[in-house]
Amino acid sequence: MAFTLSEIMAARRQQTQAQLQAQRGNRTAVEVDEYSTNPTQAFTFYNINQGRFQPPQVHMVDPMPHDSPKPPGYTRFVCISDTHSRTDSIQMPYGDVFIHAGDFTELGLPSEVKKFNDWLVGRQTSWVKNR
Known part of the structure; x- marks a missing residue:
């Protein structure tokens, strides 16, 4: 059975994430993305399902009208x-x-x-x- 480069990269990333999670325990940590030094590889990995991929931490919101007032105490x-x-x-x-x-x-x-x-x-x- 042959695997695509995307499948291999996805499996490697899952394995790396599992290892990091085991090392961290309950601590919260921000890790540098393993592809941050290789934009081509990052594009290939994150573009597996182009048009359908939505990272779980991203929430789509409706844009506000350009002339809406800013609520007091907020940073716009x-x-x-x-x-x-x-x-x-x-x-x-x-x-x-x-x-x-x-x-x-x-x-x-x-x-x-x-x-x-x-x-x-x-x-x-x-x-x-x-x-």
């Missing part, structure tokens, strides 16, 4: 990604922390990076309300 994180040099029409809420999670250029050109940086500087004061 504003996270966007994949803008691909198309930032002109983005509507964002006020936030305490702004995160751009990647892919902000279309081709990776220096002119696109400069345009994105200029956009960030220009929007800086509109993201965080004065306290």
Whole structure:
């Protein structure tokens, strides 16, 4: 019987997790992902069921309207990604922390990076309300 690379990797990961759990006992620990130094291998492992794989710790939530008020005492994180040099029409809420999670250029050109940086500087004061 032949096994695929994905099946071998999954079995190896389960074995490693079982060993770590036995070593830890009841203690909680955060482990560095074994594929963190090999993105290609990580992609292969985590992409086994592309489109259907959902890590158990992730919970999908509905997005909030961009103009909804922030409740008192809360910290609002504003996270966007994949803008691909198309930032002109983005509507964002006020936030305490702004995160751009990647892919902000279309081709990776220096002119696109400069345009994105200029956009960030220009929007800086509109993201965080004065306290």
